[in-house]
Amino acid sequence: xxxxxxxxxxxYSQIPVLKDISFDVKDxxxxxxxxxxxxxxxxxxxxxxxxLTPHQGTITLNGVTIDQDSQAYKQQxxxxxxxxxxxxxxxxxxxxxxxxxxxxxxxxxxxxTAHKLLKTFRLDNKLDWFPANFSKGMKQKVMIVCAFLTPxxxxxxxxxxxxxxxxxxxxxxxxxEERKRQGASILMSxxxxxxxxRYCDRFVLLHDGQVKTEGTLSELQAALPEAGESLNDIYLSxxxxxxS
Amino acid sequence: xxxxxxxxxxxxxxxxxxxxxxxxxxxxxFALLFFLGGLGLGYSNVLKQLRGHEWWAPLVALLVLxxxxxxxxxxxxxxxxxxxxxxxxxxxMHAYLIAARRYxxxxxxxxxxxxxxxxxxxxxxxxxxxxxxxxxxxxxxxVLKDTLLRLDLASAYQVTGQGRMNRWPIKxxxxxxxxxxxxxxxxxxxxxxxxxxxVAVVVWFQQHWQTQQIRWREQIKIEDNRMLGIYRFxxxxxxxxxxxxxxxxxxxxxxxFHLIKPTHEQTYLYLFSRGMARxxxxxxxxxxxxxxxxxxxxxxxxxxxxxxxxxxxIYLIGFQLLPFFHQYDDIVFTxxxxxxxxxxxxxxxTLMTLILSVxxxxxxxxxxxxxxxxxxxxxxLIVEALEVWYLARxxxxxxxxxxxxxxx
Numbered sequence: 115x116x117x118x119x120x121x122x123x124x125x126y127s128q129i130p131v132l133k134d135i136s137f138d139v140k141d142x143x144x145x146x147x148x149x150x151x152x153x154x155x156x157x158x159x160x161x162x163x164x165x166l167t168p169h170q171g172t173i174t175l176n177g178v179t180i181d182q183d184s185q186a187y188k189q190q191x192x193x194x195x196x197x198x199x200x201x202x203x204x205x206x207x208x209x210x211x212x213x214x215x216x217x218x219x220x221x222x223x224x225x226x227t228a229h230k231l232l233k234t235f236r237l238d239n240k241l242d243w244f245p246a247n248f249s250k251g252m253k254q255k256v257m258i259v260c261a262f263l264t265p266x267x268x269x270x271x272x273x274x275x276x277x278x279x280x281x282x283x284x285x286x287x288x289x290x291e292e293r294k295r296q297g298a299s300i301l302m303s304x305x306x307x308x309x310x311x312r313y314c315d316r317f318v319l320l321h322d323g324q325v326k327t328e329g330t331l332s333e334l335q336a337a338l339p340e341a342g343e344s345l346n347d348i349y350l351s352x353x354x355x356x357x358s
Numbered sequence: 359x360x361x362x363x364x365x366x367x368x369x370x371x372x373x374x375x376x377x378x379x380x381x382x383x384x385x386x387x388f389a390l391l392f393f394l395g396g397l398g399l400g401y402s403n404v405l406k407q408l409r410g411h412e413w414w415a416p417l418v419a420l421l422v423l424x425x426x427x428x429x430x431x432x433x434x435x436x437x438x439x440x441x442x443x444x445x446x447x448x449x450x451m452h453a454y455l456i457a458a459r460r461y462x463x464x465x466x467x468x469x470x471x472x473x474x475x476x477x478x479x480x481x482x483x484x485x486x487x488x489x490x491x492x493x494x495x496x497x498x499x500x501v502l503k504d505t506l507l508r509l510d511l512a513s514a515y516q517v518t519g520q521g522r523m524n525r526w527p528i529k530x531x532x533x534x535x536x537x538x539x540x541x542x543x544x545x546x547x548x549x550x551x552x553x554x555x556x557v558a559v560v561v562w563f564q565q566h567w568q569t570q571q572i573r574w575r576e577q578i579k580i581e582d583n584r585m586l587g588i589y590r591f592x593x594x595x596x597x598x599x600x601x602x603x604x605x606x607x608x609x610x611x612x613x614x615f616h617l618i619k620p621t622h623e624q625t626y627l628y629l630f631s632r633g634m635a636r637x638x639x640x641x642x643x644x645x646x647x648x649x650x651x652x653x654x655x656x657x658x659x660x661x662x663x664x665x666x667x668x669x670x671x672i673y674l675i676g677f678q679l680l681p682f683f684h685q686y687d688d689i690v691f692t693x694x695x696x697x698x699x700x701x702x703x704x705x706x707x708t709l710m711t712l713i714l715s716v717x718x719x720x721x722x723x724x725x726x727x728x729x730x731x732x733x734x735x736x737x738x739l740i741v742e743a744l745e746v747w748y749l750a751r752x753x754x755x756x757x758x759x760x761x762x763x764x765x766x
Contacts, residue, residue: 163694188696199690201629202605203636211620212629216695218622244605 116141116299117162117268122171124161130169131157133323139268139299144290146310147303148349149320155303156196158320159272162301163193175268189217192266196273196303198253200246206256207241213260224263231259234285250277258282262289269293271302275309287313311345319352326352359450363457366435377592408483415484416541419477420534426473427502427533430466432510434458436581441574448572459511466507470499485541494545501552502536508559514577515570523559604638611635625697626705633685634709640682647675648717655724664729665738668721669745676714676749682706683758699762703755710750718742 117139125131132154139145149155160166162173164180164187172179180187204212214224232238235255240248245256254277261269269290275283290300290313304310310317311331319326319334327337334348335341341351382390408415435458444451474496481487481495506529513524532555540548589598615635618628634640651671655664683706686692692702722742726735 163690165690165693185696185698188694191694193690193694195690201633201686201689203633204629205607208628208632212625213695215620215622215625215628216691216697218696221620244607246605 118174122168124168131323135325137318139301142294142297143315144300146314146317153320154323190267192261192264192269194257194261194271198257202246205242206245213263217264269300275306307346359454360457363454405483412484420537423537424533429469433462434581436577438578466503470503491545494549495540498540498548498552501556505556512563515567605636626702630709651721652724656728664725665741668738672745710754714746718746
């Protein structure tokens with residue numbers, strides 16, 4: 115069990131956004147976090163990466179909570195934010211180096227990985243540029259390269275598909291596949307349901323700060339037989355109940 | 359569209375008034391009066407020494423007037439969002455831009471009039487000009503400035519493809535030719551030339567603007583730069599929230615950065631040092647204060663005054679650097695990276711020690727050079743060393759720990 119979120123109540127202020135959330139991500143598993151705008155996806159992710167502290171409940175990552183040993187907890191996580199976040203004053207090369215230093219990686223080995231990733235995402239000739247001036251898609255690629263540079267056990271990817279070109283989306287999915295085979299877990303939030311349906315092993319459907327349901331696609335289909343075949347149909351039918 | 363400009367102008371003027379009130383505080387006005395008084399006195403003394411018919415006098419006048427003619431830019435008050443929201447109104451923007459040009463005239467022409475007024479005694483003494491030629495020169499100067507502003511406006515449109523009508527060789531060349539004719543031949547020639555140029559630009563622009571697109575991106579950039587210049591000026595006197603500083607690559611510093619070993623412990627030293635040096639906000643502050651301190655110390659002699667001043671400047675710099683610790687708090691990776699908070703603080707203390715030590719040494723060298731005595735040199739060195747040690751190693755960590763607790 116890589117990531118275990120159990121009975122988490124939390125949010126940005128005293129008013130909880132998340133109301134008793136529980137789910138898990140196993141080793142080598144890709145879990146899709148699905149929900150409407152404001153359903154609590156980003157809040158959940160912020161709790162997992164340690165930006166927010168839960169009011170109640172615990173989040174454990176391979177047996178460690180952030181309170182027990184924050185360094186050991188953070189060492190296992192690589193995070194790709196929804197909006198690219200960059201250091202204005204650092205070049206692309208320096209972003210990679212800071213990542214290597216922060217995660218205490220062996221520089222020679224890390225650079226081998228880095229060069230491969232840079233080539234894949236066609237950034238290899240931009241090492242001395244300031245990524246802060248890149249286009250949104252390219253900034254996102256920088257985030258991807260920085261994250262996949264680390265040997266993290268859990269990758270947290272917030273809405274990866276918007277802004278990336280089709281080639282990059284494909285490359286990202288291949289990367290995710292590869293890390294999964296090596297035993298890493300991935301928690302990914304997205305609105306792009308048909309891609310999620312094809313690649314995720316399991317789904318956690320968030321609605322209004324609660325886990326509506328979770329499971330594999332066939333489990334979801336079995337639970338809601340009249341909803342329809344696709345993830346899209348299931349999700350729409352689930353939110354409709356709430357609207358009427 | 360003129361309405362839009364009026365609304366924006368009102369907002370702009372309100373903002374400027376707010377800052378001007380802060381700039382022209384009692385102390386500053388007092389200092390400024392003294393400064394202007396001194397300058398006026400100096401100018402009148404220089405004039406008294408002139409005998410008339412100096413060969414270089416027209417050259418000086420030409421240089422001054424050409425530079426003054428470039429003062430006063432086209433203030434369009436265009437905003438970034440305009441290229442989305444006003445794009446469908448492109449033709450109507452013409453009225454807006456005309457209004458902008460009219461407003462820009464006020465400050466620009468006032469500057470020209472004041473410059474000619476200030477220069478008139480000089481012209482009278484050296485060239486023996488009476489009131490009439492000075493007035494003609496004034497007319498020429500004002501019409502010339504009008505032409506230059508019209509060129510700026512015309513360049514807002516893609517009138518001549520990629521070429522701009524307001525490139526600096528054109529503006530400076532035009533000013534030099536017209537003013538040189540005025541100074542060496544007769545001012546009336548300058549007036550005629552200026553009017554010809556002005557009319558030519560007007561006619562040519564009238565024929566072309568309806569079929570041309572506005573260079574939105576460029577105009578937005580120009581206006582942003584203009585506002586940035588104004589904010590920079592205000593920033594010398596007060597805090598300007600709009601000013602976040604710019605980033606410079608500063609490749610020549612790479613050699614120094616390479617001294618920082620890329621190990622886990624140094625993560626934040628790596629980040630902080632580059633951020634501090636490449637961002638203009640904090641590096642500018644350090645350089646400014648150090649240079650001012652060095653200048654002051656050069657002119658000040660005495661037993662204790664240099665010591666106190668050197669200590670004061672180190673304190674000022676050190677104190678103002680503290681907020682930099684939180685520079686990257688908004689960046690999520692500062693919290694996600696598996697680097698202990700203690701390491702971050704340690705790196706900051708190291709950086710602080712380095713910067714303050716360099717400043718201390720520079721100030722000390724000036725003290726030694728200015729006084730050339732053993733006692734002040736030794737005392738300053740000891741006081742500075744103690745201060746840097748206390749400020750960086752003891753005060754900074756304590757203070758930042760306290761502020762971190764307050765934030766939590």
